[in-house]
């Protein structure tokens with residue numbers, strides 16, 4: 001196959017997997033680096049921040065994928081309803097200086113007789129995995145496919161989906177994938193609500209209620225010095241003020257999502273339903289005497 005045309009300094013959009021693969025390979029062959037930002041589209045300022053960070057890398061072509069991956073949605077989830085404003089998204093990518101967009105069709109990405117998927121291991125059944133069985137297997141499978149197609153030097157993921165970020169890092173380490181995974185701190189609305197494509201589902205009343213997720217995390221993180229029980233207690237008390245918000249889980253874990261340490265860096269994670277919309281959020285917490293130690297980063301970028 002002849003290498004599909006790539007024009008520097010403009011957005012080049014490819015749908016067939018073999019085209020994006022060829023173009024990415026040709027760019028790497030002439031010494032350019034490739035940075036991938038995987039998305040499901042409906043782009044907002046959170047995605048823009050990932051793109052902005054990728055754009056800062058020298059000698060690097062930024063690629064973004066837009067694909068609502070059926071494999072990571074369970075029965076009864078919002079796969080059909082998920083917003084798909086493709087024209088708007090391509091304009092946003094172009095405005096962000098992205099040079100490669102990959103917008104595959106599900107039928108091109110997944111052969112009808114495909115059998116093999118990735119197993120995320122035990123962490124795939126915890127936190128999000130308890131409510132979304134199979135979600136992380138589907139997510140890792142599509143991310144591995146994107147990595148295999150583009151062979152990116154760098155890939156950017158948001159901390160908003162913290163468990164996803166941890167699992168992608170584990171996949172890269174455990175499967176010897178030659179891509180550097182970079183985590184980006186969560187971009188928030190002024191009142192603290194984490195930007196999410198699913199926020200468009202919220203009614204004005206639900207939007208008001210939804211702020212309690214970030215408020216609870218932030219209140220909990222503020223009492224980290226008093227230890228894990230205090231963090232969870234304060235967060236739960238904050239959540240109680242908005243009884244319409246139904247919490248799926250509120251958990252304090254280590255930064256690798258193992259057990260939280262007594263002292264040191266931890267992560268407080270929440271998932272909750274506001275009406276029929278399920279939102280997630282998380283924040284870094286410094287526990288115990290670690291609070292006294294200057295120089296420990298709350299939101300380590302990677």
Ligand SMILES: Nc1ncnc2c1ncn2[C@@H]1O[C@H](COP(=O)(O)OP(=O)(O)OP(=O)(O)O)[C@@H](O)[C@H]1O
Nearest residue numbers: 039040041046157158160161186187195196197198
């Ligand atoms: N507020 C945010 N700040 C930083 N990164 C974000 C934010 N929201 C999403 N991302 C990241 O953007 C990438 C693509 O995410 P995705 O397209 O699923 O958007 P989303 O807003 O997370 O959608 P949804 O809320 O429906 O899951 C992921 O790596 C995700 O973590």
Ligand SMILES: CC(C)(CO)[C@@H](O)C(=O)[O-]
Nearest residue numbers: 038039040069139142161
């Ligand atoms: C990483 C991802 C694009 C894989 O479908 C998705 O899970 C997302 O948007 O976070």
Ligand code: BAL
Nearest residue numbers: 040072073135161164
């Ligand atoms: N942003 C994570 C993708 C999902 O919710 O399916």
